[in-house]
Amino acid sequence: MNTPQISPYARSLWRANRRAFLGRASLGLGAAALSTLSGSSGGTFGGRPVWGADDDAPAAALGLAPGVQGLPHFSPRVKRVIFLCMAGGPSQFESLDHKPKLAELSGQPMPESITAGQPIAQLQGQKLVVQGPLFKFRRFGKSGQEISELFPHIGGVADDICIVRSLHTDQINHDPAHTVMNTGTSISGRPSMGAWACYGLGSESQDLPGFIVLTSIGGRNPQPISVRQWHSGFLPGKYQGVEFNSQGDAVHYVRNPDGVDRQRQGDVIDAVAELDRLRNADLKNPDADTRIAQYELAFRMQMSVPKLMDISDEPQSVLDLYGVGEADGSFGYNCLLARRLAERGVRFIQLYHRGWDHHNGLKKFMGVCSGLCDRGTAALIADLKQRGMLDDTLIVWGGEFGRTPMAQSNKGDVGRDHHMRAFSMFLAGGGIRGGVTYGATDELGYHAAEKPVHVNDLHATMLHQLGIDHRRLTFRYQGRDFRLTDVAGHVVEEILA
Numbered sequence: 001m002n003t004p005q006i007s008p009y010a011r012s013l014w015r016a017n018r019r020a021f022l023g024r025a026s027l028g029l030g031a032a033a034l035s036t037l038s039g040s041s042g043g044t045f046g047g048r049p050v051w052g053a054d055d056d057a058p059a060a061a062l063g064l065a066p067g068v069q070g071l072p073h074f075s076p077r078v079k080r081v082i083f084l085c086m087a088g089g090p091s092q093f094e095s096l097d098h099k100p101k102l103a104e105l106s107g108q109p110m111p112e113s114i115t116a117g118q119p120i121a122q123l124q125g126q127k128l129v130v131q132g133p134l135f136k137f138r139r140f141g142k143s144g145q146e147i148s149e150l151f152p153h154i155g156g157v158a159d160d161i162c163i164v165r166s167l168h169t170d171q172i173n174h175d176p177a178h179t180v181m182n183t184g185t186s187i188s189g190r191p192s193m194g195a196w197a198c199y200g201l202g203s204e205s206q207d208l209p210g211f212i213v214l215t216s217i218g219g220r221n222p223q224p225i226s227v228r229q230w231h232s233g234f235l236p237g238k239y240q241g242v243e244f245n246s247q248g249d250a251v252h253y254v255r256n257p258d259g260v261d262r263q264r265q266g267d268v269i270d271a272v273a274e275l276d277r278l279r280n281a282d283l284k285n286p287d288a289d290t291r292i293a294q295y296e297l298a299f300r301m302q303m304s305v306p307k308l309m310d311i312s313d314e315p316q317s318v319l320d321l322y323g324v325g326e327a328d329g330s331f332g333y334n335c336l337l338a339r340r341l342a343e344r345g346v347r348f349i350q351l352y353h354r355g356w357d358h359h360n361g362l363k364k365f366m367g368v369c370s371g372l373c374d375r376g377t378a379a380l381i382a383d384l385k386q387r388g389m390l391d392d393t394l395i396v397w398g399g400e401f402g403r404t405p406m407a408q409s410n411k412g413d414v415g416r417d418h419h420m421r422a423f424s425m426f427l428a429g430g431g432i433r434g435g436v437t438y439g440a441t442d443e444l445g446y447h448a449a450e451k452p453v454h455v456n457d458l459h460a461t462m463l464h465q466l467g468i469d470h471r472r473l474t475f476r477y478q479g480r481d482f483r484l485t486d487v488a489g490h491v492v493e494e495i496l497a
Helices: 008-014 018-027 100-105 152-156 174-183 193-201 262-283 286-309 316-322 331-343 362-386 455-465
Strands: 080-087 137-140 145-148 161-168 211-220 348-356 393-398 402-410 413-419 423-429 436-438 448-450 475-477 480-482
Touching: 080 174, 080 193, 080 331, 080 362, 137 152, 145 152, 145 161, 145 436, 152 362, 161 448, 161 455, 193 211, 193 348, 193 455, 211 331, 211 362, 262 286, 286 331, 316 331, 316 362, 331 348, 331 362, 348 362, 362 393, 362 413, 362 423, 393 455, 402 423, 423 455
Parallel strands: 080 348, 080 393, 161 436, 211 348
Antiparallel strands: 137 145, 161 423, 393 423, 402 413, 475 480
16 A cells, blocks of 8 residues: 655654644634534635545545435425524414413413313412413414414515414423424433434535524523534534524634634644545544544635625615614524525524513513514515525424413513413425414313324424435434434324425
8 A cells, every 4th residue: 555645744743642633723623613514525625625535435434414325215395494493482372372262261260170180380389360362463464364463574474384383292391392392302412303404414515514503582581592402412423503603703713813824724724634644544434534524614614604694795675674784693683694594505594582481571571572583584484485495495483382371470470381282383485385374272272172283293294394204214322213203203294285
């Protein structure tokens, strides 16, 4: 075997401890970026050849993300998912589920026949009193969908969305309910839905991670969101989500340190690549190849991320649509970034808005949160539609659970407690029937009474639109084949176009 030729600089570095060198180099490239997806198909970047990008090298050995062999299982309706998470659990009774009977019985005792033996969060041991809706509902669009007056912009796209009023979940407190919504189970440590999507289908982005998360805050009691909600679990680490900051540096440590220009950083990349190529000629370790590909992705992100975050190239009409003028970290700004990420081939985009936990101050803070999120949500749908991108994008909007039809008061300021038995979400985009409402709750909104949809069913439907049979996307771990929907889930065929 011929010994690969390397530069004198690289040969001198070879004498150093290889692992220590790689560890130090990672600090300048961004540890978060190293665990993300690379969409590069090889070739060159920065004017230099990408190491290892030869015709005989398998994509996995280059750290690329081609997806699981044989996927998609059938023709996909969408290429990507944008999941809009209203963290804290928005009240369905002030948003998407109109319940006239609640208004009629407001202030009266909640029938014990409905609540007896049911799990209750903070209302345990208290007198349960019916709380009527605090806002009026209106009919929107040609379809006449009933939506709260708090969401006039979402009402403006009523004919493009499918409201599901019969969701239910397994957990009644925030963190475990988020875990169910993101991973399909309340057991911590499982892969998130975005990681599963990227594992199955790979990434189409050349210079960004395949799974990106953005967060915004505004409202009552912004619940903390654990980073494990977008983790890769037991899947390879390159599939985990990467949180982008919508103000300041989008990704920590991706910028070059002071005194290090792009050419010098590129020289380090080349040196590390040559060193690993020399060593890997004997070891044949695919993990080393993957690691180098992530260095190269981080290098490309130094150019792509600033361009992504700079919205100065957007026309004023688009900025007005989203209601933003600068990188202000708002939900509206993040919605605009979501569209820009979708244009760049990112597979899974997740936006969290923290502030929907309304145990008290319901009237005030529903107004605050809807004011912050209504316009951006509708703008994203409308913007994608006018660009012809809504046809191959699935949008999901909702929280980790809903709120109770019973009142929860704190010093006389009414609110609603956590509720897992029934809540509402909506979907829009490719292959989803617009202008329809699916499922229903009982007359007081306590149980999902008609066509109940579990979170596992939501995941199965989402994967189906991506061209994936949820029962066949598995990963063997500790002797068992795992999947996003675990041992449950069915596709909600009736909401599909």
